[in-house]
Amino acid sequence: MIVILRLGIIQYPKKISLSEKIFNEYFKKTNIDAIYEGININPKDFEFKIKDILNNYYGLNVTVPFKEMVFKYLDYANESAVFLGAINTIHNNIGYNTDWIGFYNSILNEKLDGNILVLGAGGTTKAVLYGLYKLGVDKITLINRTYEKAIKIKKLFYKKIDIKVLEFSKLNSEINNANIFINTTSIGMFNEKIPIKLHDNLNLVYDVIYFHTPLQKESESLGIKTINGKNMWYHQAIQNLKIWNIYDENIFEKVYNNI
Ligand code: ATR
Numbered sequence: 273m274i275v276i277l278r279l280g281i282i283q284y285p286k287k288i289s290l291s292e293k294i295f296n297e298y299f300k301k302t303n304i305d306a307i308y309e310g311i312n313i314n315p316k317d318f319e320f321k322i323k324d325i326l327n328n329y330y331g332l333n334v335t336v337p338f339k340e341m342v343f344k345y346l347d348y349a350n351e352s353a354v355f356l357g358a359i360n361t362i363h364n365n366i367g368y369n370t371d372w373i374g375f376y377n378s379i380l381n382e383k384l385d386g387n388i389l390v391l392g393a394g395g396t397t398k399a400v401l402y403g404l405y406k407l408g409v410d411k412i413t414l415i416n417r418t419y420e421k422a423i424k425i426k427k428l429f430y431k432k433i434d435i436k437v438l439e440f441s442k443l444n445s446e447i448n449n450a451n452i453f454i455n456t457t458s459i460g461m462f463n464e465k466i467p468i469k470l471h472d473n474l475n476l477v478y479d480v481i482y483f484h485t486p487l488q489k490e491s492e493s494l495g496i497k498t499i500n501g502k503n504m505w506y507h508q509a510i511q512n513l514k515i516w517n518i519y520d521e522n523i524f525e526k527v528y529n530n531i
Contacts, residue, residue, distance in 0.1 A: 277306035279516065281333040282325065282342075286312040290482070290505060291333060298513075298527045302520050306330075313338070331516040332362040336395060342367065356398050361512045368515055371399035374508025375480075376406055378499060382476055386451025388412040391443065391466065393421035396480055397456040401425065405432045412436070413450070415443050417457075444468045454478040460485030470494055480504060 281291050288310065295308035311329075313321055315337055322345050325332070334342050339358040343349055346359070349367035353359045359367035384407060390397065393416035404412065411434045416422040419439055426435040438446055447453060447468045452475060459466050460479060465486040470477065477491035480501040491498040506528055513519035 274305055277304070277330040277516075277518070278309070278328060279306060279331040279333075280309040280311040280325075280329055281335060282311045282313060282338050283335045284313055284315055284337065286310065289335075291509065294509065294528060294531050297531060298524055301527055302518075302523050304518055306518065315341075326362070326365060330363070331512070333512065334360050334362065339395065352402060356395075356402060358395055358398070360508070361515055363515050368511075369399065370508040370511040370515070371396070371504075372402040372406070373511045374504040374506070375400050375403035377507035377510075378503035379403070379407070379478065382497070382499075384409055384452065386475065387449050388452045388454065389446055389450035390414050390454045390456060391459075392416055392456035393418065393425050394456065397425060398428065400454060400456050400480070401429055401433060401435075405429065410434060413438060413446060415440055415446065447471070447474075450474060452476045452478070454480075455487055456480050460487055470496065472496065 279295065281289055283289065292308055292310055299306045299308070311325060318338060318341055322342065326345060339360055342359050346362065346367045347365045349359055352372055353367050353369040356369050356372065358369055361368040361370045388404070388409060390400065390412055393414065413436045414422045414425060415438050417440050419437065422437045426437050429435055444467060448471060451473065455466060460481045461483065463486060470490050472494045474496045476497045477487065478499045479485055479488050482501045482505065488498050488500055510519060510524065513524065
């Protein structure tokens with residue numbers, strides 16, 4: 273009997289994710305008998321459906337708004353998932369957070385000297401800051417549209433990173449003090465521009481958005497090293513495949529580069 277590994281991504285609303293495309297292509301190329309499906313659930317049905325899903329899938333990814341809701345249905349969650357309050361990967365009823373590892377590995381070879389300015393205060397921001405913390409960064413400036421959310425993050429990272437929180441109105445002036453700028457918000461997904469003017473003293477601009485945003489274009493035109501969100505996705509995907517014990521480095525790299 274051929275056993276087909278069933279994997280999937282719990283999501284709402286319905287969409288075709290980058291993961292679905294790339295993982296299915298990867299399974300074809302590796303001859304792994306597996307399928308990766310979009311599992312679309314309305315949040316109000318989550319508690320009725322989640323147990324069956326956990327029983328029927330070999331491996332899962334979890335997206336917003338389910339990353340927090342899924343904790344109580346699992347046997348265990350690893351340390352980073354507990355700290356971040358978010359699970360994005362499941363195997364054997366254990367929850368993991370691989371978002372921060374995706375960020376960590378995508379920036380591992382960069383020099384993180386100088387002032388780091390981070391924009392945002394959402395789930396992605398927490399993953400990014402946890403990655404920076406694990407890379408030894410002990411001080412950053414944080415700006416978010418909603419000031420109180422940035423203060424919450426400052427408290428979460430108490431004793432891990434010294435976070436200076438500034439008002440959103442300071443963004444454009446603060447960029448002049450920054451050597452590294454990291455956008456962790458969704459601004460740019462629909463081609464919106466972040467209200468800042470970059471300068472060529474910046475060593476690195478990191479944008480978590482997959483698309484080629486106005487921020488990335490401006491940064492590239494100034495000759496600043498620019499990292500796009502696809503890198504974060506790629507490295508967290510590798511971590512997921514490792515957790516599911518189905519990682520083949522060469523094939524995954526080829527499939528990713530082709531798509
Ligand atoms: P995720 O889990 O992907 O990080 P999130 O938790 O909803 O998503 O966070 C989205 C982030 O993008 C927040 O920092 C949000 O700012 P607020 O906290 O003020 O909502 C930020 N964001 C989204 N659209 C924005 C906009 N047009 N201008 C400024 N910030 C924006």
